[in-house]
Amino acid sequence: MRVANWFTPVIALARIAWLRTILYLFVILDMHAFVRDTRDKGEHPGLYEPLLLARLLDLPKPSVANTTVLYVVLIVACLLGATNYFPRVAGWIVAPAFTWWVLIGMSDGKVDHDHLALVIALWVLPTVKAGSRGIASYGDQTRSEAAGWAIRCIQICVIATYFLSAVAKLRSAGWALTWPGSAVLTWAIVRRPHPVGEWLLHYPWVLHVMQWVGIIGEFCSPVILWLKGRWQLFGALFFVGFHAANTAILLIHFLPTVVCWLAFAPLERVVPWYRSRRAARSAASARSASAAGSDGDAREAEDQTEHGRQAEQQAGA
């Protein structure tokens, strides 16, 4: 039972509401900035080579008609889902539609590995029943196991992206640890020339240190699932730094994974924090306005602080 409960922590619905807005808007960005050639593939399906999932589901070959419909449906559903009105209906449209979008985008002989957490996030978000709608949902402190499960699934996929890439490094060498001492970063930089990277080519030992730090970090990444509070934050910052370094050296950003790190952030605290700050400020200005002070405002500020404390107690889950 304890194991089962690990998969379903209680987390405030507000975190889901924030993630819906952020991730659905991110999908729109993704369609234009990252997996952005799906409609081109509809126009020229010459190099189309369907992936396993597309073959299993017998998905039609991309065409101008179906990729255009897919595009419009995704934009509309993402915008609707991002408002947190009808988020589940919108979410159940976005999940299969974006999966298909990415499947087409990656059906040309090259598969990127930065979309696992985002795609799974889109499939788990609509499983959570929303308590309140629209703006009110961002402050909804109702804690839910369904929300916790969705969050946990996203967290697992974020971590799996790192841990499993360490596994892939062992596997490609015939299950041996040769990757960190190899010339892989030199190879990558030569193939993606870029000033910072080319400068580093003169210092292969720096690249080897980076490879060791990278693979050790990837192997240890599952620990982050069990860390709490600021230690978990340090873990997240380590990997955000890891991506910043990759972007500087190789122009590989992994943003679709980076945005999913927000599943670890106590986003449900944003509204209570903002409210208590506003209340404290109005109480302070009321106090300075009249020497006698307004009891009512001060009491309200105290109430808000109490709210903030409640929210804090469920953070770190």
Add this chain to the structure above:
Amino acid sequence: MVTQSQAPDVVRVGRVGKTVRVLVAVAGIGLLINGSVRASDDAWPFGPMSQYAMSVPDDARIDYTRVSAVTDAGTTVDVPLNIEGAGVARAEIEARAGEIVKDPSLLQQVADGWARKHPDQPKYVKLELIRDTTQLVKGKVEGPPTSQVLATWEVRR
């Protein structure tokens, strides 16, 4: 001190709901492990995380494939292999290099893509698939790359 009655509500899932959720999560983890241990990229999203996962030896030859074009303005240019450029990504060309060598007419779509996206710019009249090879010696780059033409295609109008 916050008492239990003041705490926000907790919505639990039922026995069935919880069982299904745990099973789905465990199955997903199983698929991911299976993908990493034995599957290929074909199994996306449950394939291995194999980007940059290979061990490159210290004496490796590093190949870089590009497409060079002669334009109707008489210039020779490197074709921008991305969506905005010729509408084809470098990775696609690299993945299909063998096929292009066998059938250079596949390069026609590079010229078509460029012409369609940049109607006001010089057209490509001849395309060459070129492989630049950089030699590593003891893990360091040794000298400038050498180039080899793999395929040539006179563009059809």
